[in-house]
Amino acid sequence: VTAPPTPDPPTGTAAAPTAESLLRQVSAFGLPGQPDRFCDEPPEEAVWSSLVGRCRGQRVPGLLLAAIDAGALPVTDEQRDQAQETHLGSMGSVLRLERRLLEVADVLEGAGLAMVTLKGSALAHLAYPDPSWRFFGDVDVLVRSDELAAALETLAAAFTALRQVPEVRAGYDRRFAKSITLRTADGLELDVHRNLVFGTFGFAIDLDELFATARTFEAGGRQVAALGPEAMLLHACYHAGLGDSTPRMNSVRDVAQLLLTGEHDPQRVLAMAERWGSLAVLQRGITLCRELLGIEVAGPLADATAAYRPSARETRAIDSYVGANRSHSAKMLASLPFIDGLGAKAAFVGASLLPSKGFLQQRRGLRAWLRKGWRSLRRRWQR
Amino acid sequence: MATDAPGDPERPAEGAANAARAVTWHRAPGAVWRRSSDRTLVLCPGHDEPLVLSGAGQAIWELLDEPIGEDDLLATLSDATDADPDQVAADVRAFLTRLADEGAAAHEGDGS
Numbered sequence: 001v002t003a004p005p006t007p008d009p010p011t012g013t014a015a016a017p018t019a020e021s022l023l024r025q026v027s028a029f030g031l032p033g034q035p036d037r038f039c040d041e042p043p044e045e046a047v048w049s050s051l052v053g054r055c056r057g058q059r060v061p062g063l064l065l066a067a068i069d070a071g072a073l074p075v076t077d078e079q080r081d082q083a084q085e086t087h088l089g090s091m092g093s094v095l096r097l098e099r100r101l102l103e104v105a106d107v108l109e110g111a112g113l114a115m116v117t118l119k120g121s122a123l124a125h126l127a128y129p130d131p132s133w134r135f136f137g138d139v140d141v142l143v144r145s146d147e148l149a150a151a152l153e154t155l156a157a158a159f160t161a162l163r164q165v166p167e168v169r170a171g172y173d174r175r176f177a178k179s180i181t182l183r184t185a186d187g188l189e190l191d192v193h194r195n196l197v198f199g200t201f202g203f204a205i206d207l208d209e210l211f212a213t214a215r216t217f218e219a220g221g222r223q224v225a226a227l228g229p230e231a232m233l234l235h236a237c238y239h240a241g242l243g244d245s246t247p248r249m250n251s252v253r254d255v256a257q258l259l260l261t262g263e264h265d266p267q268r269v270l271a272m273a274e275r276w277g278s279l280a281v282l283q284r285g286i287t288l289c290r291e292l293l294g295i296e297v298a299g300p301l302a303d304a305t306a307a308y309r310p311s312a313r314e315t316r317a318i319d320s321y322v323g324a325n326r327s328h329s330a331k332m333l334a335s336l337p338f339i340d341g342l343g344a345k346a347a348f349v350g351a352s353l354l355p356s357k358g359f360l361q362q363r364r365g366l367r368a369w370l371r372k373g374w375r376s377l378r379r380r381w382q383r
Numbered sequence: 384m385a386t387d388a389p390g391d392p393e394r395p396a397e398g399a400a401n402a403a404r405a406v407t408w409h410r411a412p413g414a415v416w417r418r419s420s421d422r423t424l425v426l427c428p429g430h431d432e433p434l435v436l437s438g439a440g441q442a443i444w445e446l447l448d449e450p451i452g453e454d455d456l457l458a459t460l461s462d463a464t465d466a467d468p469d470q471v472a473a474d475v476r477a478f479l480t481r482l483a484d485e486g487a488a489a490h491e492g493d494g495s
Contacts, residue, residue: 065419065420069420084419084420084422087419087420088419088422088424088435091417091419091424091433092424092426092432092433094417095415095416095417095424095426095433096426096431098415098426099413099415099426099428102413102415130418131417132417132418132419219415220412220413220414220415221410221411221412221413221414222412
């Protein structure tokens with residue numbers, strides 16, 4: 001995928017920039033085809049203050065500092081110091097998480113359990129020109145479904161970690177869960193994934209392929225496993241496209257960064273997306289780059305997805321994640337057409353509708369659980 | 384903790400500054416780091432707060448990207464400054480010793 005030159009680059013030199021416009025430019029900073037300079041003067045204090053807060057909230061403090069250092073965003077000395085302080089604080093947190101990742105890798109590999117790093121450190125080291133551009137707030141690792149229970153037990157023991165939500169029902173995690181969150185004694189969050197996305201599109205992902213195509217990156221003097229280039233791009237699309245109705249800028253930037261500078265083979269991405277039934281998600285990822293970052297993308301992936309028309313089941317699936325009536329129940333219903341076989345559908349519905357006692361106790365009882373699910377279903381039916 | 388420049392006045396360099404020593408320095412296993420403009424943060428094993436390097440300290444950290452002989456390191460840094468080579472050597476050795484004490488760097492060979 002290449003980024004053609006923008007015919008009328010949004011230099012922002014004509015009118016005083018807003019925090020919103022600067023956030024968009026900061027979030028796209030350093031991508032091919034982007035302007036070298038956002039504006040001619042340092043932002044007014046109110047705009048600057050808002051921009052720093054937004055960059056923190058959208059997890060792009062590294063891009064803000066990089067844009068300042070490159071001269072794309074002129075600032076006062078005080079503003080620069082503030083940007084660097086924000087960045088130093090965020091990188092302190094990132095380093096603690098990265099060290100935890102290395103410890104997790106040591107523990108899992110020491111127990112003979114396979115793992116692949118998702119997002120965070122893997123993207124920082126493999127996708128970005130400088131890992132300090134990419135902030136992250138937790139540790140995500142992928143393990144094999146049949147080793148999930150062993151991995152959770154091993155990690156809980158090694159880090160005195162507690163599971164945040166009990167298993168919905170015995171056997172649910174191994175078959176249907178996307179991830180399980182552990183909180184360690186020192187307050188760090190550790191997300192142990194068995195899949196890249198819950199329900200719907202997740203059923204079509206070849207989980208063995210994620211391990212078979214894995215590569216490594218270097219951190220702290222050791223090699224750590226990460227997704228292969230094609231799977232990493234598709235995962236970024238799942239995360240940005242199905243995570244929140246309006247995704248964080250750093251999630252969309254991940255998609256753009258990988259699309260424009262990633263090591264993937266476009267034809268392999270398309271083949272993988274077809275096998276995984278995720279062309280609609282790839283299409284949404286490219287659309288988000290255009291709409292939220294204001295960048296243009298071209299090339300085989302953009303061409304293939306531009307011509308793609310999502311099916312009704314794909315549209316319903318995406319809507320269940322990011323539409324106005326998104327909910328867990330909506331995702332569950334939207335998942336049914338993606339599950340092969342009546343037995344598997346029944347198992348999924350049964351496990352989701354009839355949770356275990358321990359799970360219900362944490363979710364304030366059966367009545368509250370059913371009431372919440374009923375309200376959610378009624379909202380969908382009434383649309 | 385912040386380390387702005389090689390040569391900690393409270394930690395004088397050990398041994399003769401110009402003694403030739405077959406020592407190879409490298410970043411310590413487990414030390415993770417990020418660049419933040421004119422500073423570098425290094426989180427060392429066993430520490431909760433990162434070491435903050437700047438100036439020549441940041442330059443030395445960059446040179447430790449690959450294992451490097453102490454003599455080569457000193458020669459590279461001496462070439463980059465007009466300062467007295469003996470003083471540079473003493474300051475750099477003191478700084479490397481501090482990095483090793485903090486768990487950020489390690490060396491192989493005769494460091495005595």
